[in-house]
Amino acid sequence: MHPALSVIVFTTLSGIGFGLMTLLGIGLGAHDLAFRWTAVVLAFAFTVIGLLSSVLHLKSPSRAIFSFSQWRSSWLSREGVLSVLTLGVFGLYSLAFLFMDMRVAGLGIAAAVLALVTVYSTSMIYAQLRTVPHWATWLTSAAFLCFAAAGSLLLLAALLAVFGAAGARQTAQYALVALVVAWAVKALWWRRAARTTLDSAGSGIGQATGLDRIGTVRPFELPHTSPNYLMREMAFQVGRNRARALRRVAVLAGALLPALLVLLALVTGPLAALLVIAVLVHLGGMLAERWLFFAEARHAVSSFYGVQ
Amino acid sequence: MTTLPQSTAKKLGLVIDLDICVGCHACAVACKEWNTGAYGAPLSDQDAYGAEPSGTWLNRVHSYEVKPKEGPAQIIHFPRSCLHCEDAPCVTVCPTGASYKRAEDGIVLVNEDRCMGCGLCAWACPYGAREMDMDAGVMKKCTLCVDRIYNDNIPEEDRVPSCVRTCPANARHFGDFADPDSAVSRMTAERGGFDLMPDQKTRPVNKYLPPRPKTDATQTAGGCGKPATATPQPGGLLGWLDRALAVID
Numbered sequence: 001m002h003p004a005l006s007v008i009v010f011t012t013l014s015g016i017g018f019g020l021m022t023l024l025g026i027g028l029g030a031h032d033l034a035f036r037w038t039a040v041v042l043a044f045a046f047t048v049i050g051l052l053s054s055v056l057h058l059k060s061p062s063r064a065i066f067s068f069s070q071w072r073s074s075w076l077s078r079e080g081v082l083s084v085l086t087l088g089v090f091g092l093y094s095l096a097f098l099f100m101d102m103r104v105a106g107l108g109i110a111a112a113v114l115a116l117v118t119v120y121s122t123s124m125i126y127a128q129l130r131t132v133p134h135w136a137t138w139l140t141s142a143a144f145l146c147f148a149a150a151g152s153l154l155l156l157a158a159l160l161a162v163f164g165a166a167g168a169r170q171t172a173q174y175a176l177v178a179l180v181v182a183w184a185v186k187a188l189w190w191r192r193a194a195r196t197t198l199d200s201a202g203s204g205i206g207q208a209t210g211l212d213r214i215g216t217v218r219p220f221e222l223p224h225t226s227p228n229y230l231m232r233e234m235a236f237q238v239g240r241n242r243a244r245a246l247r248r249v250a251v252l253a254g255a256l257l258p259a260l261l262v263l264l265a266l267v268t269g270p271l272a273a274l275l276v277i278a279v280l281v282h283l284g285g286m287l288a289e290r291w292l293f294f295a296e297a298r299h300a301v302s303s304f305y306g307v308q
Numbered sequence: 309m310t311t312l313p314q315s316t317a318k319k320l321g322l323v324i325d326l327d328i329c330v331g332c333h334a335c336a337v338a339c340k341e342w343n344t345g346a347y348g349a350p351l352s353d354q355d356a357y358g359a360e361p362s363g364t365w366l367n368r369v370h371s372y373e374v375k376p377k378e379g380p381a382q383i384i385h386f387p388r389s390c391l392h393c394e395d396a397p398c399v400t401v402c403p404t405g406a407s408y409k410r411a412e413d414g415i416v417l418v419n420e421d422r423c424m425g426c427g428l429c430a431w432a433c434p435y436g437a438r439e440m441d442m443d444a445g446v447m448k449k450c451t452l453c454v455d456r457i458y459n460d461n462i463p464e465e466d467r468v469p470s471c472v473r474t475c476p477a478n479a480r481h482f483g484d485f486a487d488p489d490s491a492v493s494r495m496t497a498e499r500g501g502f503d504l505m506p507d508q509k510t511r512p513v514n515k516y517l518p519p520r521p522k523t524d525a526t527q528t529a530g531g532c533g534k535p536a537t538a539t540p541q542p543g544g545l546l547g548w549l550d551r552a553l554a555v556i557d
Contacts, residue, residue, distance in 0.1 A: 001431070059425025059445030066404035066422050070310045076428055077403035130397065130508055131434045202507025203434055205372075209386055210502045210516055211326075215376035220383055223336070223368035226360045230436045233427065300434035300505065304370055304388060 001132065002236040003294035010054035011122060011293075012286045014083070015144060017046025018115040019152025021090045025112030027103055028156060030165030036101070039159050040094045044087070051083055075124040082121055086114040119148045126293075133201035134297040139189040146182035147286060153178045154258060154282055158275035161265075168271055176262050179282075183255045186289070193296070198308065203300035205308075219306035235302035238295040246288050254285025310402040312395065316414035319485040320452055321392050321513035322472065323492045323501060327520045328479035331371050331385030335471035335480060339367040339389070339450075342470035346455045348420045352443030364441045366390070366450045367471055379524045387480070389471070390437035390450035391504065391512030392416050398429035398438060398449075406447070414486075414513060415454055420446040434508045457482070485513055 020043040023029070029039055055061050068084070070077040093107040123144035126135040153175035160168035198204045205219070206212025258278040265274035298308070343366055344351040353363030367389040375381040392409075396416050399407045406423035409416045418429075423446040430438040430447060438449045453469035456462065466473060472480045483492030492515070495501065501515030542550055 057426065059427070059440060059442075060423060061425075063404060063422060063424040066406070067424060067426070068403075070403050070405050073311045073400040074403045076401065076426065080403060125428070128401065129432055131432060203505050207505050207507065208434075209370075209372060209384075210504055210518070211372060211374050211384060211386075213502075213518060214384075215374045215381070217372050217374050219370065220373040221371040223333075223370050223388075224365075226362055228362055229364070229439045229442070230430070233430065233440075234436070299431070300508065301436035304436055 001294045001297045001299055002233045003291045004057055006053045006056040008287060008290045008294065010050045010057070011144070012050070012283070012290050013046045013053070014050030014122065015119055015148035016151040016155060016283075017043050017048075017050060018086065018119050019148035020046065020155055021086065021115040022112040022149075023152055023156050024097070025090065025093060025108040025110075025115065027105075027108060028167070028171065030160055030163065030167060031101055032163045032165045033101075035159060035163040035165050036098055038163070039156070040098060042155070042159070043090070044094075047083070047087065075121050075128055079118060079121040079125060082114060082118040086111060086118050089114055116145065119145055130201075131203070131300040132297045133196045133198065133203070134193045135293075136201075137189070137192060139185060139192060142185045143182065143189050146178065146185050147289075150175060150178035150182040151279075151282060151286060154262070154275070154279050157262075158272065158279045161272040161275050164272075168275075169266060172262050172266055172271070172275060176259060176266075179255060179259050179262075183251070198298050198300060198303050201300075203303055205303045205306060208300065208303040222305065230301050231305060231307075234299035235305050235307040236295060237307060238292075243292060243296055246292055250285050250288040250292060252285065253281050254289050258282040258285070310399050310405050310407055312399055312409050313411035313414075316394075316409070316411055317486070318413040319392075319394070319513050320413045320415055320457070320482070321485055321492070321515070322389075322452075322469070323481040323483070323495050323515050323517060324387055325479045325481070325495075325499075325517040326384055326386065327517060328477045329369075329385040329387060330477050330479070331369055331383075332476065333369045334474050334476060335387055336365060336367040336369050338470045338474035340365055342453060342456070343448075343451065346453070347451045348418070348448070349441055349444035349446060351448060352441050354442055362442075364439045364448050366437075366439070366448060368436070379522070382519070382522060384519055387471075388436060389514075390416060390452075391435055391510070391514040392450075392452060394511035394513060395509060397432040397434075397508075397510060401428045401432040403428070413484075415452045416449065417451055417454065418447050418449055420444070423447050434505050434510065435512075452482075485515075 067077055067080045071081045090111040093111050096102040096104045120141055123141040127140040130136050157168055157171035157175050160171055205217045209217055211217045258281055261274045261278035265271045340351055351364040355361050370386040372384050373381050374384055396409055399409050404422045404424050406419045407429050425445040427440055438447050441448045457467050468482045472482045481492050483490040485493055496515045499517040501517050503512050
C-alpha cells in the first residue's frame with residue numbers, strides 16, 4: 001500500500017494524543033498549573049494535528065462533513081464521530097481541570113473510554129480490510145492501542161519530569177513496561193505478517209483470476225502501459241533492503257533507544273532531559289514503524305498485476 | 309445509506325466468457341467513451357499525450373499466460389470491472405454514504421455529490437474495480453451503464469451496458485441473475501461460471517466462464533512441430549508418379 005505521509009502522521013499523532021487524554025482522564029498527572037496547561041494543550045495538539053492531517057488525504061475535503069453520517073456501517077465514519085465526541089468530552093473535562101484544578105471523575109472516565117474506543121476504531125479502518133491480509137488481524141488493533149499507551153505514558157512522564165511534578169519516576173516505569181508490551185505485540189504482528197501472503201489469504205494471482213483451475217498463472221501483458229491509480233495506491237512496492245533498514249530504524253528509535261534512555265533517566269541522569277529526548281526519538285521510530293505498516297502491506301489487487 | 313440491502317429484487321450483472329474474449333480492449337474503450345459523457349464527472353486523463361499517460365477507466369483488460377500441468381501454455385484475456393457484489397465491502401466502508409447498492413436491481417453506485425475522495429472503498433475492493441478520478445477528486449466505478457439500460461430514448465438493442473453492446477466477439481453478456489431462467493443464469497449453470505476470489509466473501513454477481521478444454525495438438529499430430537510419422541500413400545496421378553519415380557530411383 002502507498003505510504004501516504006498524511007495517514008502516517010494521522011495514525012501516529014492521534015494515537016499519542018488520545019492516549020494522553022486517556023491518562024489525564026483517569027486522573028494521572030499533577031496539579032502544577034504549567035503542567036496542566038502544557039499537558040492539555042499537547043493532548044489537543046497531537047489529536048487535532050493528526051485529524052487535520054487525515055483530511056489532507058482526502059481528494060474532496062469540502063465534503064468531509066458527510067463522513068459523520070455512516071457510523072452504522074463504516075469504521076472510518078465511527079472514527080470521525082468518536083474523535084469529535086472525545087475532543088468535546090475531554091474539552092469539558094479540561095475546563096474544570098485547567099481553571100478550577102478540579103477533576104470531574106465522570107467526565108474524565110468518559111473521555112478516557114471514548115479516547116480508547118477512538119484509537120480502536122482508527123485501527124479497525126485497517127484491520128477490517130480482508131483485501132490487505134497483513135492488516136486483517138486483531139493484532140493490528142492491539143498494536144495501535146499498545147503503541148498509543150506507550151507513547152502517551154512516555155510523553156506524560158517527560159512532562160511530569162519537566163515541571164518537576166511528583167510521579168514522574170513512576171510514570172516512566174509504566175512507560176517502560178508499556179514499551180516492552182507494545183513491541184512484543186508488534187513482534188507478533190511482524191511474525192504473522194511474514195507468514196501471511198496473498199496466496200495464503202486466497203487472493204493470489206490464481207485465485208484472483210480463477211484461472212488456477214487450469215494451471216499456473218502469470219501475467220502476459222498488462223492492461224495499460226504506464227502505472228494507474230490502482231498500481232500507485234495498491235501495488236506499491238518497497239525495496240527489500242530499504243524495508244530492512246527501516247525496520248532497524250523503527251526498532252532502534254521506537255523501542256531500544258527510548259527504553260535505554262528511560263532506564264538511564266531512572267538510574268542516574270537528569271530525568272527531564274533524557275525523557276524528552278526519549279519521547280522525540282520514540283516518535284521518529286513510530287513514524288518509521290507506521291511507514292512500514294503501509295509500505296509492506298500487500299493488497300489483493302496487486303495480484304492482477306502480478307505483483308506479489 | 310452505506311448499509312447493504314438485505315436482498316435485491318433483481319441482480320443485474322455480467323457474464324464474461326474467457327473462452328471467447330480475444331483481448332481487443334474494445335469493451336474498455338467503449339466504456340470510457342460512454343461513461344466520460346454520462347453518469348457523473350467525466351473520466352479524466354492526466355498527461356494524456358506525455359511520457360506517463362494515466363487516467364480513469366472502469367474496465368481493464370489483462371492478458372495472462374496459463375500453463376497447465378501437461379500440454380502447452382495458453383493465453384487468456386481477462387476483462388476486469390466491478391462485479392456488483394452482494395456483500396460489497398466498498399459500500400459498507402464508505403463513511404459519507406456516497407457508495408450504495410440499489411435495492412431494486414443490485415447495482416453498486418457512487419453518489420459523487422457526497423464522495424469526499426478518501427479512497428477507502430478502493431482499498432476495500434479486492435478486484436480493483438474503483439479508480440479515483442484525479443481531476444474530479446471523486447471515486448469512479450462501473451455503473452452497469454445505468455443510464456443506458458433503462459433509457460427509453462435509445463433503441464432497445466442499445467439498452468445494455470456499453471461494453472456488452474460493443475464486444476465484437478460476444479464474450480460479454482448482461483442480464484438478471486435473480487432469474488434462474490435468464491440467459492446469464494443458464495450460461496453460468498451450463499458452463500460452470502465462477503466467482504473471483506471467493507475467499508474474500510464478497511459474493512460477486514458477475515460471473516466468469518472458464519475457457520473450454522483445449523484439444524492438445526501435440527498429442528493428435530504425433531508431436532509438436534514434427535510431421536505425422538506414417539507417410540500417406542498418394543493415389544491417382546500422384547500415386548502413379550510416385551511409383552514411377554520409385555522405379556527410376
